[in-house]
Amino acid sequence: MKRVKLIVAYDGTNYCGWQQQPNAITVEGILNEALTSLLKEEIRVIGASRTDSGVHAKGNVAVFDTCSPIPAEKISYALNQRLPEDIVIQKSEETSLEFHPRRCNCVKTYEYKILNSDFPSPTHRLYSYFVYKKLDLEKMKLAATFLVGEHDFKSFCSIHAQVESTVRTIYSIEWKQDKDLIHIIICGNGFLYNMVRIITGTLVQVGMGFYQPEHVREILELKDRKAAGPTAPAKGLQLNEIRYEV
Amino acid sequence: MKRVKLIVAYDGTNYCGWQQQPNAITVEGILNEALTSLLKEEIRVIGASRTDSGVHAKGNVAVFDTCSPIPAEKISYALNQRLPEDIVIQKSEETSLEFHPRRCNCVKTYEYKILNSDFPSPTHRLYSYFVYKKLDLEKMKLAATFLVGEHDFKSFCSIHAQVESTVRTIYSIEWKQDKDLIHIIICGNGFLYNMVRIITGTLVQVGMGFYQPEHVREILELKDRKAAGPTAPAKGLQLNEIRYEV
16 A cells, blocks of 8 residues: 555636535545545545635645555646546645645745735636725835744634644745736745734735734734734635645 | 737737628627727728737737827827727827838848647637647757748748748847746748747647658758648747838
8 A cells, every 4th residue: 555645736616625525526525436436445645735616726735545556756747637537636746644744844825816906807817816996015015024933823814723733834925016916925834724814814904004004013912813904815825835844 | 190000919819810891700890890989080000910819919009090189108008998808909190191011121020839738728829829749849840940040931831922032031040948838939021921820830830740851851842832740830930020111
């Protein structure tokens, strides 16, 4: 038996998120079906990040065990033949039987796109959050600096989350701008439920002038979800990469 | 009566191109319906560029005449309320009654996106041409230089086109690369039917090593569609902008 690791990219638009559910089409559900049909044995993948409905991924990670003689690195090609166009395996490789994608230390990179223009863009509509009020990017960048480092992110966590600790480390928040499109690239050792979307929603409030950048420090200290801004829409978010420490 | 000029953006994925046709959903058809319903008079727009099925636009131009008292610059907002998400008016303004979007001199900018990677990308699948064979970008750039200037582009024109002259001027071909995504930005005084897609298809042949860059000069001289490369897929193409000379 071997354990196979997959790098999975998907357009989240037409899926009820990653996690398998009865009566809903999910990325995990589609992967399990395609793998079971390909390998002729019941397969249940374990995913690294259970992304929400509408969230996209360039590099989510999943593993499964199989006795199939197909070489691990060939599984990507065979599996892509059985997957819809909006889910594409980017890589498959054999990994250690001890490797568990949620229990191993890793660095995750998320990217959030905001379209800041007078009118929405048809071709970006499914992959960005449209904001027509002109954003003050310099204030947003300053506000973001208060979030970098190890903090208790309780204010930036959905009240529906069930976790022991809300302390996380953000390693970096980088910005890229391509005309009207603002990219926020956040890198950390793990993210709470809705954390990137609440951070973005809060930074947008700063960019609109509703809070001063320094207020973000107070929001952190209050440890209260109601202190932070709204949850930005799922469609602007993409899980770019998960890097495991070796 | 006044003439109103619209800047129209659309995601071409779900349309049988710009031009109105019986029994097909087209951008022009949808615009005519929405304008007729908004202005309570029969409206038939005249478009600048009759883009093909699947081609996208950031800035196509259309005009129409109306007796409506709604100020021209407010029509964009009212019209967007009646349009689907994949067609968005970016601007509306009054223009001269003599202005005809196809008869006036203009500079058009098209952008073609190629995804050059081992596997397709789900979120770029509708907006780029996926090529997995590694492309030699330097050779493609050199080949493109032979196309800049005034030339007879008969070799780069669909045999189905009916035009008097196949001479056009390309002002510039610019390149942008963002990781695996190659953008070709072509600017000219007019383009023949399928011209940008045939140019791209030919440059991809060069990038794959099937022709030397200098062969593009011979293709031009042959004035024969069969001498050029294949027509690259519509979905990679976007009409970025049309600038009229004043």
